[in-house]
Structure formats: C-alpha cells, structure tokens
Amino acid sequence: MRTRSVAHTQSALSHSASTMGSRAAATWYRCLPALCSGTALRVAPVLRPASFASIPARRNLNVQTATEAVKLKSIDDLPGPSRSTSMYWLLVKGYAEKMHLLQGLQKRLYGPIWRSKFGPFDLVNVATPDLIAQVIQQEGRYPVRMEMPHWKEYRELRGQAYGLHVETGPEWYRIRSALNPKMLKLQEVSVYASTIQQVIGDLLQRIELLRTRSQDQATVLDVAAELYKFGFEGISSILFETRLGCLQEEIPHETLRFIKAVNDMLTFADMVLLFPRWTRNILPFWKRFVQAWDDLYEMLIDRRMAEIEAQVSRDEPIEGMYLTNLLSSDKLTKAEVYISVTELMLGGVDTTSNTLSWALYHLARDSRAQDRLYSEVNSVCPDKREPTMDDLSRMPFLKAVIKETLRLYPVAPGNARLVSENEVILDNYWFPKKTQFHLCHYEACHDESEFPNAEHFLPERWFRSDTPNSRSDRARPGFYQHNPYSFIPFGVGVRACVGKRVAEMEMHFALSRVSDAEVPFVPSAQSLHTWGQLRSLAGLPFSSLPRLLIESTMW
Numbered sequence: 001m002r003t004r005s006v007a008h009t010q011s012a013l014s015h016s017a018s019t020m021g022s023r024a025a026a027t028w029y030r031c032l033p034a035l036c037s038g039t040a041l042r043v044a045p046v047l048r049p050a051s052f053a054s055i056p057a058r059r060n061l062n063v064q065t066a067t068e069a070v071k072l073k074s075i076d077d078l079p080g081p082s083r084s085t086s087m088y089w090l091l092v093k094g095y096a097e098k099m100h101l102l103q104g105l106q107k108r109l110y111g112p113i114w115r116s117k118f119g120p121f122d123l124v125n126v127a128t129p130d131l132i133a134q135v136i137q138q139e140g141r142y143p144v145r146m147e148m149p150h151w152k153e154y155r156e157l158r159g160q161a162y163g164l165h166v167e168t169g170p171e172w173y174r175i176r177s178a179l180n181p182k183m184l185k186l187q188e189v190s191v192y193a194s195t196i197q198q199v200i201g202d203l204l205q206r207i208e209l210l211r212t213r214s215q216d217q218a219t220v221l222d223v224a225a226e227l228y229k230f231g232f233e234g235i236s237s238i239l240f241e242t243r244l245g246c247l248q249e250e251i252p253h254e255t256l257r258f259i260k261a262v263n264d265m266l267t268f269a270d271m272v273l274l275f276p277r278w279t280r281n282i283l284p285f286w287k288r289f290v291q292a293w294d295d296l297y298e299m300l301i302d303r304r305m306a307e308i309e310a311q312v313s314r315d316e317p318i319e320g321m322y323l324t325n326l327l328s329s330d331k332l333t334k335a336e337v338y339i340s341v342t343e344l345m346l347g348g349v350d351t352t353s354n355t356l357s358w359a360l361y362h363l364a365r366d367s368r369a370q371d372r373l374y375s376e377v378n379s380v381c382p383d384k385r386e387p388t389m390d391d392l393s394r395m396p397f398l399k400a401v402i403k404e405t406l407r408l409y410p411v412a413p414g415n416a417r418l419v420s421e422n423e424v425i426l427d428n429y430w431f432p433k434k435t436q437f438h439l440c441h442y443e444a445c446h447d448e449s450e451f452p453n454a455e456h457f458l459p460e461r462w463f464r465s466d467t468p469n470s471r472s473d474r475a476r477p478g479f480y481q482h483n484p485y486s487f488i489p490f491g492v493g494v495r496a497c498v499g500k501r502v503a504e505m506e507m508h509f510a511l512s513r514v515s516d517a518e519v520p521f522v523p524s525a526q527s528l529h530t531w532g533q534l535r536s537l538a539g540l541p542f543s544s545l546p547r548l549l550i551e552s553t554m555w
C-alpha cells in the first residue's frame with residue numbers, strides 16, 4: 001500500500017497549494033482544503049499564544065481609485081526566476097519533490113514577495129506572516145484556492161456535481177454550509193469518538209502483531225503504512241459508517257482497489273495538469289485519471305450510498321453518522337452528497353496519518369518529551385483507560401506535540417488564493433483580480449524570528465507558563481509572541497479546513513493511546529533522518545516495546 005498523502009497531497013494546492021506545482025495542485029485538493037465558516041484561528045485556551053488574541057479584523061483593501069493604483073508597482077515589477085530557472089530547480093536540482101524548501105531558497109534570493117512561472121502556473125509568492133495576512137484579509141466573501149480545470153472537466157464529462165473544490169461563489173458557500181455543522185462543532189464531532197476509538201484499538205493490535213512477528217520483536221518496518229491504513233479506516237468509518245478492513249490481516253480486495261483508485265487519481269491529476277490537452281490522444285494520463293475517478297465512485301461510494309439511501313427511504317432507524325445525516329437533511333442534492341463525501345474522504349487520510357508518523361518519529365528520538373507525554377496521559381487516564389473528549393481537554397502537552405509536529409511538517413506547506421472578487425494591494429504592489437497567490441506557510445512557520453530554534457522539535461514552546469523561569473534560550477522574552485499568521489496549519493477564515501475538528505480528535509486519541517501502550521525508540525544502529533519530503537514517510541521504521549513489558553521488568 002502506498003502512503004501518499006491523498007487528501008492533502010493533491011489538495012495542497014488543496015491541502016496546500018503550498019507547493020504550487022502539480023503536486024501542489026494535487027495536494028491542494030487533497031486536503032481539499034475547505035474552509036470552515038468562521039473558523040478564525042481558534043486555539044485551546046491553555047495553549048493560546050498571546051498574539052492570537054490580536055488578529056486584526058478582516059479588512060477589504062479594494063483599490064479605491066485608479067489614481068492610487070497608478071502609484072503602486074505592478075506584478076511585472078516583481079523579482080523572480082525565469083521559466084527556465086524554475087524548471088532547472090524543479091527538474092534538475094530535484095525541488096519538484098521538496099517544493100517546501102524552494103520557498104526559503106527563493107525568499108533569500110528575491111525577498112519576501114516574488115513571482116514565479118512554471119507549467120500553467122503564474123504565481124505571486126508571499127513568504128512572511130504579514131504578507132500572508134494581507135492576502136487573506138483581501139480574499140473576499142467566497143475565497144478560491146485555485147482553479148481545478150481537470151476536476152471540473154471530469155465532473156462535466158460524467159454529469160456530476162462540482163463539489164467543494166470546483167464550485168465557487170455562493171454555490172460553494174451553500175455546500176460548505178451544509179457540511180460544516182457535523183464536522184466543525186466540537187459537540188457534534190464527539191459523536192464519532194467511539195467509532196474512532198475502535199479503529200485505534202485495531203491499530204494497536206496491528207502494531208503489536210507486526211512487532212511480535214519481527215526478528216527483534218520490536219520493529220515495525222513501515223509504521224507510516226500502518227498509520228495510513230488507520231487514516232483511511234478512521235475517516236471512512238465516520239463518513240460511510242462502514243469498516244473497510246484496512247487494518248485486518250487480509251485487506252479486502254475491494255478496499256485495495258479503492259485505495260489504488262484514490263492514489264491513481266491523485267497521481268494522474270498531476271500529469272493531466274502539466275501536459276497540454278492535445279497530448280491526451282498520445283499520453284495515457286487523462287484516460288487513467290478518468291478511470292481512477294470512475295473506479296473510486298463505483299467501488300465504494302455508489303455501493304455505500306445505495307445501501308444508506310435504501311435505509312433512509314424505508315424509514316429504517318440508522319446509526320446517524322455523517323453520510324446518513326447528509327442524505328436525510330435535504331440541503332444538498334444526491335449528486336452533491338456524492339462528491340462532498342468523496343472530497344472529505346480524500347482530505348482525511350494522509351493528513352492525519354502523516355502528522356502522526358512525524359509525531360512518533362520525534363517522540364522516538366526524544367525520550368524526555370516521550371516521558372512527559374506518557375506522564376500526562378497516565379495521570380489523566382490511569383490504568384490504560386480510554387480517554388474521552390473531556391479527558392483530552394486536560395492533556396495540553398499532547399496537543400502541543402501535535403501543534404509542534406504540524407509546525408515542523410505542515411500538511412499543506414503552502415496554500416493558495418485566487419482572488420477573483422477584488423483587486424489586491426500588498427505593501428506597495430497592486431494586483432488585478434484573478435491574481436494567483438501562493439502563501440508560503442512552510443517558510444513562515446520555520447522562520448527563526450517567529451519560532452526560535454525553528455528546526456527543533458520543542459512542544460514546550462506552546463506553553464506560555466514555561467517562559468518566565470526557564471533558563472533555556474527558548475524562554476527568552478517574546479518567544480511565544482509569534483504572528484498568528486505564521487502558524488495556520490488548517491488555514492483560516494471561511495475556507496479553512498472543514499475536517500479540522502475530526503482531524504484533531506483522531507490525532508489526539510491515537511497519539512494518547514499509542515504513547516500509553518508503546519515505548520517508541522529509534523531503531524538501533526539506524527540513524528533516522530528527516531527526509532527532504534514532507535509527505536513521503538513510506539518505510540519509516542519504528543521500534544517500540546509494550547509499555548507494560550518495560551514496567552514489569554523494572555519491578
């Protein structure tokens with residue numbers, strides 16, 4: 001099984017657009033970055049950095065008069081690499097696979113705002129929290145990340161609804177408003193807690209099984225793959241009210257085909273975007289992209305939708321999970337429910353699983369952080385009790401570990417905005433409507449002036465209470481006063497991630513239970529390195545021993 005970031009890989013321009021490339025575009029919709037209405041940078045009170053309190057209200061900086069605009073510089077005045085330089089960096093220097101690092105390189109060369117062109121993209125890159133804030137504040141009522149012409153074309157070919165990623169304006173907002181309530185309200189999301197706990201139970205059993213089968217009785221050779229399966233199983237159990245069996249010994253054939261269809265769709269989406277239309281008769285990418293979407297629909301969604309619809313129409317009582325609720329709410333057409341659930345599914349897999357992989361990687365290398373996490377979990381939930389949502393609110397260090405992981409490895413290393421309602425002014429530049437902005441989140445959350453020791457994993461940095469008495473340089477004044485736009489892993493505003501609450505719940509429950517049951521450590525004689533890529537953790541070896549075993553040998 002491949003462990004590619006599905007939802008937020010292609011969604012990055014969906015879940016990130018960060019990288020603005022085909023990959024970005026893919027990541028982009030993968031994370032299918034949605035925007036939860038009114039989700040303005042909420043943080044748990046304990047972890048709340050002071051500066052979050054002062055996010056300025058949105059302002060609309062539409063250009064007032066042509067005279068004013070004339071005084072400003074234009075997009076043509078921006079510095080930036082030529083097309084051939086960009087292609088050289090991407091293809092020859094290998095940045096196509098690590099575009100998040102290109103952000104810092106180009107910022108050093110051209111300054112915090114620059115223009116870059118490659119393939120079909122003509123981008124204005126912004127790489128400071130201030131500039132990111134300025135774009136967001138001018139994004140308009142119905143923000144758009146980027147155009148998704150290939151998705152749109154497929155939907156038209158099959159007569160399907162457009163869905164969150166393709167739809168724009170009030171129509172996008174109508175769909176989004178129907179999806180938000182059962183996704184973004186904490187109380188509503190807690191309904192899914194017991195389902196997720198069952199899936200986590202399966203994950204723990206799977207880790208134990210793989211460990212005991214290994215030569216050293218300690219190493220799970222590819223923990224990222226297991227977490228990917230967990231991500232898939234978790235989100236599908238919430239959305240479809242169905243267990244796919246990803247964590248079983250024998251993964252059902254249909255499930256494997258579904259997973260393959262998801263990966264194919266994302267992979268070929270990249271290709272379809274990059275090559276011009278006339279190549280479709282010669283190259284296989286478009287046909288395979290269409291085939292992948294067809295398979296994806298047919299294999300799971302059609303089948304599950306038909307079952308649930310039949311139950312709804314027979315007025316049978318059904319466990320009211322997400323899909324059932326959407327189908328019975330009448331707020332969306334059946335076609336819109338189809339596509340919305342698919343997009344949520346695409347957004348919900350690799351996002352949570354990659355974040356968990358990176359968190360375990362750092363905990364395995366940092367026994368101090370690991371011990372602190374275990375003490376916290378164990379004090380709130382002694383004797384391996386499964387945590388409840390209420391328990392999670394008493395685990396600030398657990399949440400800090402996830403935040404710090406998302407800062408170091410943002411699922412969407414870049415995001416995008418195609419500002420089509422307004423002209424935009426940034427510093428002393430004026431941009432016409434429909435300018436495509438690339439928001440360099442990765443660079444912003446790795447900026448030393450915002451986060452001292454930015455490349456280090458320091459969950460404590462999210463605790464203001466650690467500041468006053470500590471002697472370490474982490475505690476120097478102002479350390480926690482980062483600009484709120486330097487860390488927006490789920491986006492911000494009405495288009496922010498629709499799956500944020502579900503993702504946090506999944507990650508918090510999973511990490512608390514894994515750290516309560518396992519003692520991860522770096523495999524001997526193996527120096528784990530941080531791969532250049534943010535998402536490809538495939539093959540991440542993970543050694544752990546059951547905590548119970550360690551505790552009993554101590555006695």
Ligand code: HEM
Pocket residue numbers: 007008014015016030031032033034035036145164165176235343344345347348349351352355406410411412415416488489490491492495496497498499500502503
């Ligand atoms: C670690 C977990 C996750 C992270 C860091 C993340 C991050 C993001 C980001 C940055 C965006 C773009 C927001 C913007 O443009 O301002 C986004 C959009 C989206 N995400 Fe996530 N996401 C995560 C998990 C999920 C999950 C679990 C789901 C599904 C339940 C999901 C579904 C979506 C969708 C559908 C959108 C597009 C929304 C729209 O365009 O209206 N995400 N996500």
